Amino acid sequence: GNSVTQMEGPVTLSEEAFLTINCTYTATGYPSLFWYVQYPGEGLQLLLKATKADDKGSNKGFEATYRKETTSFHLEKGSVQVSDSAVYFCALSDFNQGGKLIFGQGTELSVKP
Amino acid sequence: GAVVSQHPSRVICKSGTSVKIECRSLDFQATTMFWYRQFPKQSLMLMATSNEGSKATYEQGVEKDKFLINHASLTLSTLTVTSAHPEDSSFYICSAKSGTGPMNTEAFFGQGTRLTVV
Numbered sequence: 001g002n003s004v005t006q007m008e009g010p011v012t013l014s015e016e017a018f019l020t021i022n023c024t025y026t027a028t029g030y031p032s033l034f035w036y037v038q039y040p041g042e043g044l045q046l047l048l049k050a051t052k053a054d055d056k057g058s059n060k061g062f063e064a065t066y067r068k069e070t071t072s073f074h075l076e077k078g079s080v081q082v083s084d085s086a087v088y089f090c091a092l093s094d095f096n097q098g099g100k101l102i103f104g105q106g107t108e109l110s111v112k113p
Numbered sequence: 114g115a116v117v118s119q120h121p122s123r124v125i126c127k128s129g130t131s132v133k134i135e136c137r138s139l140d141f142q143a144t145t146m147f148w149y150r151q152f153p154k155q156s157l158m159l160m161a162t163s164n165e166g167s168k169a170t171y172e173q174g175v176e177k178d179k180f181l182i183n184h185a186s187l188t189l190s191t192l193t194v195t196s197a198h199p200e201d202s203s204f205y206i207c208s209a210k211s212g213t214g215p216m217n218t219e220a221f222f223g224q225g226t227r228l229t230v231v
Contacts, residue, residue: 036222043119043206043224044157089156093220099210100147101220105156 002027006090006104013080013111021075021107023064023090031092033057033066033073034101038087047075047088080111115141117209119223126197126230134192134226136207142187143209147220148180151204163190197230204228 007022025033032051036044048057053068062077073090090104116139126132136146145164149157161177163169163184171177179201181193190209194201204227208220 041225041227044208044222046219046221049219099145099220100159100162101157101208102159103156106154108154 002031002092002094002102004090004092004102004104006088006107009087009106009108011107011109013109015082015111015113016079017111019075019077019080019084019109021088021090021109023073023075023104025071025073025090025092027071027092027094029094029096031094033064034091034093035062035064035073035075036089036091036103038089038106040086044089080109082111082113085109085111115139115209115211115221117143117207117221117223119207119226121226122224123227124229126228128198128230129196131193131195132197132228134194134205134207134228136190136192136209136223138188138209138211138221141209141211143190143211144187145210146184146190147208147210148182148190148192149206149208151206151225153204157206160192194228197228199230202228202230 003026034049035047037047048059050057050066056065064075087106087108089106091101118137120135148160151157160175161169161171169182184190206225207223210220
């Protein structure tokens with residue numbers, strides 16, 4: 001079945017450091033891929049998405065490219081801020097499975113001043 | 114983006130009582146709503162998928178008689194935790210989509226409900 005695997009956290013970085021959070025997926029069809037962010041005590045917010053191979057999603061300085069050949073959707077940001085501290089979830093949605101989201105285990109990011 | 118409102122944000126109930134959580138799409142019609150459960154520092158576990166006007170589809174291992182889901186209108190779905198016990202304490206999150214076609218890929222999330230059963 002479909003699944004998503006993320007790098008384990010927590011990830012601790014200094015402000016202005018470069019961020020990479022790895023995400024790989026397994027899917028039988030042609031899924032759409034997403035990154036969601038969750039701040040403490042809150043629900044999830046969509047950060048970015050890509051719906052087909054080689055698409056790049058971007059938002060608020062974050063980027064991720066849909067790589068079909070490596071089944072990956074790694075999240076990157078060139079210079080993190082303290083306000084980026086949160087939990088990041090990689091997810092996929094497969095239309096053939098009713099469009100439900102399958103989430104990775106989440107990666108906690110802590111950015112220190 | 115579209116807004117999904119979940120209520121209440123926090124609820125404390127006594128063991129053995131039932132609790133209802135509401136999920137509303139405020140500015141779009143949600144043909145499909147999803148209910149997730151999240152344990153501390155863990156990922157979201159899909160509990161069930163509900164389509165307006167039909168019975169919910171529960172994921173394997175989720176007790177349908179314990180977690181009653183109703184999706185009676187295009188803007189409202191409810192999750193009722195019946196005869197709650199301390200092990201049901203968790204963070205419950207709903208999400209909603211406005212269509213089922215392949216181009217409609219984005220789900221919008223509510224802010225979550227922290228349930229504590231004492």
